[in-house]
């Protein structure tokens with residue numbers, strides 16, 4: 001998606017002329033907030049939506065809109081979002097007993113994502129041991145929800161293989 005062409009004040013001015021509240025098509029909103037949806041302030045489910053349009057009715061909503069556009073235009077991430085993303089990463093470190101999100105992603109084959117919900121898809125390392133999952137779509141990894149294989153591999157087994165691969169790599 002290209003840079004958002006409007007400055008929030010411009011969006012507001014345009015809308016004020018028509019005597020309406022600043023608003024944006026929800027698909028555009030989703031595109032703009034991709035990657036910053038850990039922060040509940042930016043979640044689509046927490047916005048006011050009428051007929052597929054997201055409305056920014058009060059001062060708080062306008063502030064959020066400004067942060068969203070600023071993040072998009074500068075490629076930066078709002079501070080609150082950075083904090084929440086870091087917390088999710090720390091959560092995985094605790095769960096996995098010291099394996100970071102980066103180490104996990106490095107140990108896996110054909111990683112795609114994250115999608116809008118923060119989930120990665122990859123080849124299941126446990127299925128791969130038996131030559132399985134050649135299409136690389138059995139494994140889902142989410143830093144807070146953990147590892148899940150659609151073929152039913154045991155999550156601790158998957159983590160064990162990731163740990164082995166990480167240790168091999170660091171020798």
Ligand SMILES: [Zn+2]
Nearest residue numbers: 124127149153
């Ligand atoms: Zn598997």
